[in-house]
Structure formats: C-alpha cells, structure tokens
Amino acid sequence: MCSLLLVSSRQCRRILTGVISICIIIFLYACANRINNNQAFVLTYYSLTNGNRNDLNLGFSDFYIEEEKLREKQLEYEYDLTCTIIHWNRLNGVQKTVKFALRTRLFKEILVWNNNPNVKLSISDLDASNHSTKTIRIINSKVNLKDEAKYRVCAEAKTRACFYVDDDWDISHYTKSLIASYRSDPNVLHSVTEPYTYYTNLIWSYFDTNIDLHAGFSWIGCGSIFLREHAQRHVELLHQFLSNQTELIQLGDAFFSIWLNDIPIQMNTEIVQQTFPSADKSIPFSSTPNFLALQYQSSVTAIRILEHSLRSARLNNRSILFPRQQKGRFPYYVKSPSPVDDFIFYSNILPYNLHNITFNITRDFERGTRKNLAHGSQVQYFTSHSTLMAVDRDPTTCWHSTRTIRSDDFYAIDFLYIQTNITFLLYVNHKTELQKNLDVSISTNGLWWLSYRSYNGIYTKMTNHRSGQQVYTILFSASQFNPGFQSFRYIKFQTSVESNDRFQLERWKTFGKNIFVVCIRSSHWLTVRCTTKTLLNDLKTSTATHHQGTNIVKHACAISMDNNLYSVRWLSSDSHRHHHQTVNVRLQNLLDQYQDHSHINLSGEDLTDDDMKTIVDEIIVKKQCKQLLLESNRITSKGLTILAQGLHNNQSLNYLDLSHNQISDAGLYALVDSLTTNNQVLKKLGLTKNEITDHGMKYLAELIKTNRTLTQLDLCSNQISDDGIRLLADAVRHHRSTIEILWLMSNPLITDDSIDSMIQMIKHSQSLRQLWIFKCGLSELGKEKLKRLEQTKIHLKIYVNNWKS
Numbered sequence: 084m085c086s087l088l089l090v091s092s093r094q095c096r097r098i099l100t101g102v103i104s105i106c107i108i109i110f111l112y113a114c115a116n117r118i119n120n121n122q123a124f125v126l127t128y129y130s131l132t133n134g135n136r137n138d139l140n141l142g143f144s145d146f147y148i149e150e151e152k153l154r155e156k157q158l159e160y161e162y163d164l165t166c167t168i169i170h171w172n173r174l175n176g177v178q179k180t181v182k183f184a185l186r187t188r189l190f191k192e193i194l195v196w197n198n199n200p201n202v203k204l205s206i207s208d209l210d211a212s213n214h215s216t217k218t219i220r221i222i223n224s225k226v227n228l229k230d231e232a233k234y235r236v237c238a239e240a241k242t243r244a245c246f247y248v249d250d251d252w253d254i255s256h257y258t259k260s261l262i263a264s265y266r267s268d269p270n271v272l273h274s275v276t277e278p279y280t281y282y283t284n285l286i287w288s289y290f291d292t293n294i295d296l297h298a299g300f301s302w303i304g305c306g307s308i309f310l311r312e313h314a315q316r317h318v319e320l321l322h323q324f325l326s327n328q329t330e331l332i333q334l335g336d337a338f339f340s341i342w343l344n345d346i347p348i349q350m351n352t353e354i355v356q357q358t359f360p361s362a363d364k365s366i367p368f369s370s371t372p373n374f375l376a377l378q379y380q381s382s383v384t385a386i387r388i389l390e391h392s393l394r395s396a397r398l399n400n401r402s403i404l405f406p407r408q409q410k411g412r413f414p415y416y417v418k419s420p421s422p423v424d425d426f427i428f429y430s431n432i433l434p435y436n437l438h439n440i441t442f443n444i445t446r447d448f449e450r451g452t453r454k455n456l457a458h459g460s461q462v463q464y465f466t467s468h469s470t471l472m473a474v475d476r477d478p479t480t481c482w483h484s485t486r487t488i489r490s491d492d493f494y495a496i497d498f499l500y501i502q503t504n505i506t507f508l509l510y511v512n513h514k515t516e517l518q519k520n521l522d523v524s525i526s527t528n529g530l531w532w533l534s535y536r537s538y539n540g541i542y543t544k545m546t547n548h549r550s551g552q553q554v555y556t557i558l559f560s561a562s563q564f565n566p567g568f569q570s571f572r573y574i575k576f577q578t579s580v581e582s583n584d585r586f587q588l589e590r591w592k593t594f595g596k597n598i599f600v601v602c603i604r605s606s607h608w609l610t611v612r613c614t615t616k617t618l619l620n621d622l623k624t625s626t627a628t629h630h631q632g633t634n635i636v637k638h639a640c641a642i643s644m645d646n647n648l649y650s651v652r653w654l655s656s657d658s659h660r661h662h663h664q665t666v667n668v669r670l671q672n673l674l675d676q677y678q679d680h681s682h683i684n685l686s687g688e689d690l691t692d693d694d695m696k697t698i699v700d701e702i703i704v705k706k707q708c709k710q711l712l713l714e715s716n717r718i719t720s721k722g723l724t725i726l727a728q729g730l731h732n733n734q735s736l737n738y739l740d741l742s743h744n745q746i747s748d749a750g751l752y753a754l755v756d757s758l759t760t761n762n763q764v765l766k767k768l769g770l771t772k773n774e775i776t777d778h779g780m781k782y783l784a785e786l787i788k789t790n791r792t793l794t795q796l797d798l799c800s801n802q803i804s805d806d807g808i809r810l811l812a813d814a815v816r817h818h819r820s821t822i823e824i825l826w827l828m829s830n831p832l833i834t835d836d837s838i839d840s841m842i843q844m845i846k847h848s849q850s851l852r853q854l855w856i857f858k859c860g861l862s863e864l865g866k867e868k869l870k871r872l873e874q875t876k877i878h879l880k881i882y883v884n885n886w887k888s
Contacts, residue, residue: 191829279466295344298346299437301340352471386450482587495573770798825854857885
C-alpha cells in the first residue's frame with residue numbers, strides 16, 4: 084500500500100506511529116472517563132518519532148483540579164474536628180494545648196474533660212481573655228475515669244471526629260500532617276509516636292484471615308484522630324465486656340485500637356514533652372504500683388475477647404459488635420511528617436511483612452504485652468532504617484530502606500493538600516541510575532496516579548559528601564513541569580524492576596510556591612534566579628550533572644559549564660530591592676501565561692501586600708480582568724487597601740475571591756469604602772476565612788444598603804456572631820438587596836439567637852435564592868425553622884446540614 088501511494092518507508096513508519104499513538108491516547112481517555120465521570124484531562128499530542136520523553140503530555144485539566152480542590156473542602160467540612168483534652172493535675176499543660184488549638188483555627192470546638200473531682204475548671208482558667216467562650220467547652224467529672232474519659236469526651240463532641248492529645252505533649256510540629264493524613268482516610272485510627280514505640284506497635288499486630296482478624300495496636304496520647312462513633316461504641320463495649328472486670332475499664336487505651344479490628348495509620352516522628360512548673364507535676368497513673376499488672380491483664384483480655392467474638396461469629400454465622408471488614412482506603416505505609424509540618428514522607432517498604440505473621444491465640448496471647456517488647460539488635464536495626472531520617476533535615480543521617488528493591492517499591496511525598504507550582508529539593512545517596520529509572524507519578528488523592536515522563540522542571544546535581552560518598556541533589560520545580568502536571572498533592576517515585584540497591588534518602592526540603600524558575604537554553608551558562616536565599620545556598624556549592632532533555636535554568640546565580648561540570652558564581656546581591664524585583668518578575672511571568680484576561684487565577688501563589696500594586700496595574704487597569712481569584716495567599720489589610728484603591732475606577736471586574744487571607748475588619752473597611760464609591764460592577768465577592776468579626780459586618784451592612792449589583796457573598800469560616808447576622812439581615816430585609824446566594828457556613832458563633840432575624844430577612848427578600856448555613860451553632864429546632872421557609876418560596880433553598888440538605 085505504501086509503494087502504491089509513493090510514500091517512503093520512513094514516512095510510513097512515522098504515519099503509523101502517529102496513528103497508533105493517537106489511538107492509545109483516545110483509549111486512555113475513554114478508560115479514564117469510565118473510571119470517574121468527574122475526572123477530566125489535558126490531552127496534548129506531539130510527535131513521538133524522536134523518542135524524546137518530553138513529547139507526550141497527558142495531564143490533569145484545570146477543571147479536574149478545581150473539582151479535586153472542592154472535594155478537599157468538602158472533606159474538611161464533612162470531617163471537621165473537635166480538639167479533646169483530659170485535665171488531671173497539669174493545668175499549665177492544658178492551657179498550652181488550648182492556646183495552640185485556638186491559634187491554629189483548625190478545630191470547630193475544644194472540649195476539656197476535667198478528671199479531677201477536687202477541682203472545678205472554668206473557661207477563665209483556660210482562656211484569660213474570655214474571647215473563646217463559644218469555642219471552649221468544659222466537662223467537670225465527679226470521678227476520675229482515667230482512660231475511659233478520653234472516649235467519653237469525644238462522645239460528647241458535636242463534630243464527626245476528634246483530635247485527642249494528652250496534656251503533656253507538644254503537638255505543634257505535626258498537627259497539620261496528622262489532620263491531612265486523617266482526612267485522606269477517615270475511617271481508620273490515625274496516631275503519632277516516636278520510633279521505638281512505633282516499631283513495638285507494629286510487632287503487636289494480629290492477623291488471621293480465617294476469622295477476619297486484622298487488628299493492630301496504637302497508643303493515642305501523643306496525638307490521634309478517630310471518629311466520634313468509634314469512641315461512642317468503645318464506651319459501650321467496655322461496659323458490656325468488662326462488667327465483671329471494671330478495674331480494666333480505666334485502661335481503655337489497651338482495648339481501643341485492638342477492638343477497632345483494623346491496622347491503625349501511625350506516623351513515626353520525634354515527640355516533645357511540654358515543660359511544666361513544679362506545681363503542675365504529679366504522679367501519672369502509669370507510675371502507680373498496680374499499673375503494670377493491670378496493663379498486662381488488659382492487653383491479654385483485649386485480644387482474647389476480640390478473637391473469641393470473631394471466631395464465634397464465623398462458626399455460627401452471626402453478627403457481632405466488632406467490625407469484621409477493614410475500612411482503610413490505602414495499604415499500610417511507613418510514614419514520617421516533616422519537622423516543620425508541611426509534608427509527609429511515606430513508603431510501602433515495611434520493616435517486615437505484617438500480613439505474613441501467623442497468630443494463634445493459645446500460643447500468642449501475650450504478643451501485645453511488655454513481655455514482647457522490641458530490644459537489642461532488633462530495635463537498632465529498625466531505628467537505623469527509620470523514615471524519620473529522610474525528613475529530619477540532618478545531613479549526617481540517611482534513610483536506608485530495610486531491604487533491597489523489589490518491583491513496585493516506592494517512596495512518596497504527601498504535600499497535605501493540592502498545591503500548584505511547588506518547589507522542593509530531594510537529596511539521595513543511592514545510585515543515580517536507580518533514581519533516573521524510577522517512574523515519577525503525581526496524584527491529587529493518592530489513589531489515582533499519572534506518570535510524569537518528562538525531564539522538564541527536574542534538575543540533578545552531584546556533591547561529594549565529607550564521608551566520601553556522592554550525594555545527588557535533585558531540584559523539582561513544578562512551575563516548569565508540562566501543562567497538566569503543575570498541580571498535585573502527592574508525588575511518587577516507584578521502581579518497575581528488582582535491584583540489588585536500596586533506597587537511600589538523606590533529606591527533603593520544600594520551598595512552597597515562592598520559587599519561580601524560568602528555563603532557557605544556553606551553551607555556556609546555567610543561571611538561577613530565586614526569591615529565597617535558602618535555595619541558592621543549597622544549590623551554589625555543588626557540581627552538576629545534566630540529564631538529556633533538561634533545560635538550563637535562569638535565576639540569581641550563574642553556573643559555568645565545562646564538560647557537564649558546573650561551578651557557581653553569584654551575579655547579584657540578596658538586597659531587599661533585588662528581592663522585591665524578583666517577586667514582581669515571578670508574578671509578571673505568571674500573568675504572561677494568561678492569553679485570556681477575562682479569568683485570572685492566582686490562588687495559592689504566596690502573594691503578599693507588596694504584590695498588590697502589580698495586581699492593580701496589570702490585572703485590573705491594564706488587562707481589564709473580569710474574574711480574579713486571589714484565594715489562599717498572604718494578603719493583609721494593608722494589601723487590600725492598595726487593591727481597594729484600584730477598584731475605585733473599576734469598569735470590568737465582576738468576581739473577586741479573597742478567601743483564606745488575613746484581610747480582617749480593617750481591610751474589609753477599605754474594600755467596602757471603594758465599593759460604595761463604585762457599586763455598579765462587582766457581582767460576586769468571596770471572603771471565606773479572613774478573620775472577619777461583627778465589626779466587619781457593620782461595614783458590609785452599610786454596603787448592602789446602597790449596592791444594587793452584588794449577588795453572591797461568601798462569609799464562611801469567620802468570627803461572625805449573632806450580632807453580625809442581625810446587622811446583615813436587617814440590611815438585606817429593608818434596603819432592596821440584590822443578594823441571591825449567601826454563604827455563612829462554619830461560623831460557630833451563629834446560634835438560635837439570630838434565627839428570627841434570618842427568618843424575617845428570608846421572608847422579605849425579593850432576591851435571595853440560596854442560604855448556606857450549616858456547620859454553625861444552630862440547634863436542630865433552629866434548623867427546622869429555617870427549612871420550613873423553603874415551602875413558602877418556589878426557588879428558595881436553605882442548606883442547614885450539609886452540601887445536599
């Protein structure tokens with residue numbers, strides 16, 4: 084056929100290769116759509132005839148990323164958290180933990196259970212300012228329930244899950260990581276501990292597939308998250324099965340994780356005890372004379388009861404109170420959070436194969452007791468291979484995988500949430516050939532992965548360690564990844580073949596999204612401009628290797644090239660002026676990527692107040708942007724004042740999203756002042772999580788009285804109380820407001836006291852179509868009153884429980 088068409092054999096091969104490649108892409112796209120109708124991809128086809136890894140691009144579309152970010156927010160709403168703390172005699176420890184929990188704003192409520200019947204706690208004991216009276220709740224127990232109190236306090240929570248911590252641990256360096264880990268797999272117990280206890284807990288695991296036994300042990304005191312329903316069920320189980328051994332109920336921790344009949348997800352890290360004044364020190368329950376005997380009895384009893392119940396259920400084909408199916412979404416991994424709480428390192432290479440360990444209740448009933456503690460070379464081997472060494476930022480330590488590489492082994496990073504254009508460094512000691520042959524994949528959820536086969540945005544350099552070993556520094560700049568690969572939460576490095584080598588990771592270092600890398604080709608120079616001196620210090624002293632297909636970089640230092648070896652020279656100082664210029668250059672490069680100026684998304688780009696002048700000049704004035712998204716940046720009231728000044732003459736911007744910044748009431752005042760002057764354009768305004776209080780609501784109420792264009796207003800996750808709602812409701816009711824959609828979710832200070840004002844607002848508003856007010860402080864009766872109003876108006880929807888009802 085080719086000869087008849089007078090086509091050369093080479094041309095024929097190219098045509099056939101192209102046709103086959105297009106068919107493969109179409110097939111993959113169709114399969115992906117069958118996997119999930121919500122998943123959409125960027126499909127870009129280039130020539131595949133030259134064998135270049137940079138040619139094929141199958142990545143995530145902007146639509147898919149936005150859908151996945153929405154899914155993350157939905158999980159945040161669905162699995163919101165109560166911080167639960169037990170007080171006995173260390174008031175100072177409880178105060179520190181409460182103060183930290185309030186500062187993070189990660190918890191809807193803080194519940195303190197006072198286990199000391201001789202002391203009556205009040206909120207003023209925990210928060211001298213008394214500003215958090217509706218966030219903190221105290222339960223003064225008449226008796227000391229010891230461990231049982233941990234589960235009773237969670238059973239009283241209003242949220243679906245609880246974050247528990249004993250009053251003597253500093254949780255500040257892993258709280259975000261633990262929460263992110265939990266929300267990715269919320270039906271399993273998640274906890275944190277140090278390397279020795281982590282390894283011991285793994286040893287205390289039980290598997291018997293014949294009776295659906297797959298239990299693991301974990302202490303919960305250093306920080307743990309679990310479902311409220313699991314705590315409620317645990318209290319019931321304790322009193323049902325230990326009614327004749329009530330002295331064991333006070334050791335409820337020995338039973339909890341075992342009776343969940345699932346392997347808990349544990350993170351291995353350094354744990355730090357808080358320091359206390361001498362008056363706050365007391366003898367812990369674990370130091371009392373009879374404790375060790377009770378602990379032994381509890382550990383043996385826990386597995387005996389579970390094993391007997393499961394075996395009886397299998398033999399008699401009946402249901403039991405204990406779960407029989409595992410609930411986890413992921414296989415078991417070893418995990419360690421970074422010391423600054425910005426990512427989690429994990430791997431599927433375990434210290435040993437948990438599932439291959441046999442269990443016989445007659446022989447192994449003491450497995451979970453102190454008679455089976457790890458010791459000697461067994462402990463030393465694990466601690467020397469701890470994943471903690473991959474994240475401790477210590478160049479003298481290194482994580483070595485516990486065995487040689489097998490097919491499908493991997494190590495990975497979870498960046499806690501979907502991030503765009505992130506930059507990070509990886510230091511590896513294993514052979515460069517092993518690293519080069521790893522399959523690099525990205526994911527938004529940790530379950531569905533896309534391979535990244537390009538070298539774009541990946542730069543490798545070699546350094547001679549003082550020990551004589553070679554260390555490879557690998558720079559990953561996601562802003563230079565191919566389109567469709569610049570936004571992700573997880574990145575994984577996986578083998579497809581066996582190897583006699585082992586993974587050896589010295590450390591990771593992330594730089595967030597404040598690094599912008601522009602790649603250019605040059606025959607003699609490698610220039611690197613950075614917005615942080617830290618990255619330059621990491622790059623400037625090492626020689627470099629150059630992968631085929633890797634672009635040369637342009638940044639603030641220069642590297643001369645000689646036979647693929649580079650030496651570093653500085654080109655510019657690290658002055659404040661230069662830093663400010665590079666930030667503007669970075670922002671300018673971001674803006675240059677937009678061909679369509681009607682919609683510009685700069686969410687999560689680490690923008691500061693200094694960038695607002697550029698935003699005004701380039702986006703609002705010059706580009707006449709219609710929709711501007713500035714979510715999740717570092718904009719304060721100062722920056723918003725600059726932005727507001729630029730809106731005085733706004734003729735185009737109709738949608739502005741400022742969610743997840745720190746604009747506060749002062750910034751809102753400047754914005755309202757601008758919109759009052761020019762109130763004919765802006766229709767949608769997003770102000771989620773901006774520290775807005777009732778003072779800010781006064782300004783918004785004044786705006787609504789005169790504005791006739793604003794149709795959508797988002798005020799979720801602020802500090803608005805009933806007083807602020809009354810001001811807003813009065814303005815909407817009496818001044819012909821045009822508000823159609825009003826979001827007020829996750830404002831826990833909104834209670835039934837403002838229900839009547841909201842009812843009158845809804846009844847008299849001619850425009851309001853949707854009111855979103857779940858995750859507030861409303862009672863079930865208050866919610867019912869609002870829901871009844873839906874029957875009075877055809878197009879009215881009021882969401883009081885979740886996204887659907």
